[in-house]
Amino acid sequence: MSQEENFVSHLVELRDRLLRAAAGFAVAFIILMIYPGAAAIFDFLALPIQSALPEGTKMIATGVITPFMVPIKLTGMVAFVVALPVILYQVWAFVAPGLYQHEKKMALPIIVSSTLLFLGGVAFCHFIVFGKVFAFINEFAPSSITPAPDIEAYMSFVLTMFMAFGVTFEVPIVVVVLVYMGVVTVEKLVDIRGYVIVAAFVIAAIVTPPDVMSQLFLAIPICVLYEAGIIAARLVGKKRQDIIEPN
Incomplete structure (x- = not known):
């Protein structure tokens, strides 16, 4: 062909x-x-x-x-x-x-x-x-x-809110994919944790109504899901390494 x-x-x-x-x-x-x-x-x-x-x-x-x-x-x-x-x-x-x-x-x-x-x-x-x-x-x-x-x-x-929260909850997937593709390491994700927390509150302030409660409801899940993504990325990264470098 x-x-x-x-x-x-x-x-x-x-x-x-x-x-x-x-x-x-x-x-x-x-x-x-x-x-x-x-x-x-x-x-x-x-x-x-x-x-x-x-x-x-x-x-x-x-x-x-x-x-x-x-x-x-x-x-x-x-x-x-x-x-x-x-x-x-x-x-x-x-x-x-x-x-x-x-x-x-x-x-x-x-x-x-x-x-x-x-x-x-x-x-x-x-x-x-x-x-x-x-x-x-x-x-x-x-x-x-x-x-x-x-x-x-x-x-x-x-x-707007549904889209914001739906996309926000995809954070673990993004983290896992980035690690699996070799774009970033788990260690680097841990190092930039502080910047991610700040970014989470900035994003929450932009996409949610101007009240503290709704901003916290978005920012806190971003931080928690980021940590969950790091844990999942460790497991995925280990499996990827086993595939690339089999015993």
């Missing part, structure tokens, strides 16, 4: 993988639209702020089609998370032929663990962080103000 034919075959395979990933997302989206439905999904994601608002207070929609579009967009986000294993598998299947055997063995656990960690970050944000942050904001607000959040602004906030 010529170089040009090989390039075309890769493009065709890339197209097929993208179509399968899109199909996985579409199937998840359609199922979620049927059951439990876009409205039920939005109501579930709105539970933390509804619990913090004064009794009888509801969120508002200022746009004409906002009550329709916001639940649809949120359902799309949930469908993407549900279809994430399928999407990551298609990525892995595309790059797998170019990997060595030991790299293939490493790729699948990384896909599975990165998916679980991302979902763990989203769940941590929804079930723990939101309740504390919204309760704190509601208690801090003056008694002369009646909070009535706009659902579009709430959706934007939720998606």
